[in-house]
Amino acid sequence: MKSIQELEQIRNRMRDQMAKRENSDGYRIVVGMATCGIAAGARPVMRTLIDELKLRNKADVPVTMTGCIGVCRLEPIVEVFSADGQKTTYVKMDENKAKRVVAEHIVNGNVCTDLTIGAAENQTK
Amino acid sequence: MQIFRAHVLCCAGTGCTSSKSLQIIDEFEKHIKDNHIDDEVKVIKTGCFGLCAEGPIVVIYPEGTMYVRVAPEDVKEIVEEHLVKGRTVSRLLAGHHDAEAISQSLDDVDFFSRQKRIALRNCGVINPESIDEYIARDGYVALAKVLTEMTPQQAIDVVTASGLRGRGGAGFPAGRKWQFAANSKGDIKYVCCNADEGDPGAFMDRSILEGDPHSVIEAMTIAGYAIGANHGFIYIRAEYPIAVQRLNIAIKQAKEYGLIGDRIFDTDFSFSLEIRLGAGAFVCGEETALMTSIEGKRGEPRVRPPFPAVKGLFGKPTILNNVETYANIPVIFTHGPEWFNTIGTEKSKGTKVFAVGGKIMNTGLVEIPMGTTLREIVYDIGGGIPNGKKFKAAQTGGPSGGCIPAEHLDTPIDYDSLARIGSMMGSGGLIVMDEDNCMVDIAKFFLEFTVDESCGKCPPCRIGTKRMLEILEKITNGKGEDGDIEKLEELAKSISKSALCGLGQTAPNPVLSTLRYFRHEYEAHIYDKKCPAGVCKAMLQYKINPDKCIGCSLCSRKCPVEAISGERKKPYVIDQSMCTKCGVCMETCKFAAIYKG
Ligand SMILES: Cc1cc2nc3c(=O)[nH]c(=O)nc-3n(C[C@H](O)[C@H](O)[C@H](O)COP(=O)(O)O)c2cc1C
16 A cells, blocks of 8 residues: 555445445345354355355345344344345344345345344343 | 246236236236247246235246236336346335334344444444455544654554553553553564453453454554554464454455555555464463563563563563554544543543343443443343342453442443442453352352463462462352451452462452452351352252142152152152252242242
8 A cells, every 4th residue: 555545545446336235226135253143153144145145046135244243142143234225133043044034035125024133122021 | 948037927816817917917928028038038827825915916036026916007117127127126025015113123222222332333344354344434544644644652642642541451541551662762662462352251352353353453553653663463362263364364455455564655664463372371361471472482471560661572662452442543543532532431531342241131242431330231231130130240350350239330330430349340341140149159250260270470379369269169168167258358468469460469359349248148158058149059958848839749750869759749858968959849840839048
């Protein structure tokens, strides 16, 4: 890196890319892949998401990983961002639930309410 | 056989045909032909999907997209958008109705919305393996600013003005530490990061390194410029393989971008960074032991002074900061020290991350502004104590810390308030205890840990903590005697005065602080031979209340050592000489006839 301008170029290019990603009609999926998530089974969940998206011709939906968000007791956590920036947080995921999220949420635009953090919180109350 | 790229399934069940599904099929065939994709897409009539209320229904494969309440007029759009351009027609998607009242996103949950995330700003938000995502969120802007616009002294002044104090335990002002090292003469200096994270149950640092490794790299490079060091070490325990892997990736990416390495931002400043793996000894978190370990020797502490800022790693001036301390640095530069000053209390600025565990609903990682009360953490963020139990105390500071009893629930959490009530901020472990926790047992737990982890170099720690543990074992085994408390206090005092390093000096703290607030529990163990919380097995008996027992025999059948006997339909009894106090009987009794006493 030779200059601040160079850094700014990367920043702007990346921001453009992220903005495009957010404004596209597509979804974006983020999987928590810190130690807590991985220990709870995030790896097979992520793999299932990717496979299932491929199967349903939605391989263009990006699946990325992220760190620990702090609610380790609810891992594996999967967050789905929709085109309008709306975030849905799915908790205690497994492979079957991952398939459901792809089928119902990504393909059919239907939030799987029973798998969200709100539902999990209501249960423990 | 002809292979089709897509299949359009249209319901031709009675329900849907009555709402024009046949007409819809005709429309599909027509528009598919018009768009010249009739050899790629096949329309199929299907039976009922069982969702007649939402009919007519059209499902398009391979995705399996389900469109509902489709009208003949919609078909043209579906063909042109979905089949030709590959874009779903969202207005026709199933379940496109109002979101339900349940909070679907983490951001709406109390646990999250009450936090203030500075050190954890990128954790769970960016992809930790992408330097570009870090840069998109203003990463490395602070480094650019410092290297190209500031002198080293100005950089130190910013850190000093921010009021940032070390997050590794002792709370020493970061700016002051940097200043000492900068003032030390020497052409070779070092910057070290303490990622040893030895407190049982704490995982703040791991989360930062796994979720946002670049923030630590950026901060260490800034520190290098500020004190005049060109080389840094991150000391991390080998038990954190994912954090190590992400750090390695991050260092490689930063090198490729020239954000560490030679002549960063075309200035004269160069900085390189290496990782050193620790084997997971608690004492290696202590600064002098850590540096000894980096040097390749056995990780034992040494006497201070000389302080590391004067004579540290390889005998050179060195600064060592904790992971979370570093994670705060870049934002202090991008947002300004004044901004950082507005968060927290007078003497404790910013936020603190806690790993909350124990008897609490929402266990996890929370970052709160300094000055937040323990009550807010336990009840508002933590969701309270499960099973309707009562809060008894919270333990902070791990094996070096102490407990905060219920009467201090409203104490603001900052370095000085916690020290005043005999606990400490520590590195961020926070264990909540309820009425079922025995405080003598807790003190024993932490002392077992320090006895295990004592490196053995100095006698007060090696022998003294062992003697304290023996007394605690005696007390919890029901063999406590008059004078034991006094002996504990005497040992505690001399160990904290005479031990070589922080490990030994603080090892008696859990005993002292439980004695301060729960002396009556020690006394009950010693004089009444009773454990009020019903934890210490030696002093507890399971008994059957004859008024409640109906003689169902369930407990006697479940008892693994056949210690329970009796006649059916008459009260049963437990033979205390055989009972192993496993508690199975109490769990199985449907009539609450068994109690601990
Ligand atoms: C026995 C013992 C263990 C320690 N373990 C850690 C640790 O795991 N992580 C840490 O950051 N600091 C630990 N410390 C504190 C360090 O010695 C040192 O004060 C700290 O890393 C300085 O960084 P800071 O000023 O940014 O907090 C420990 C101290 C002692 C006495």
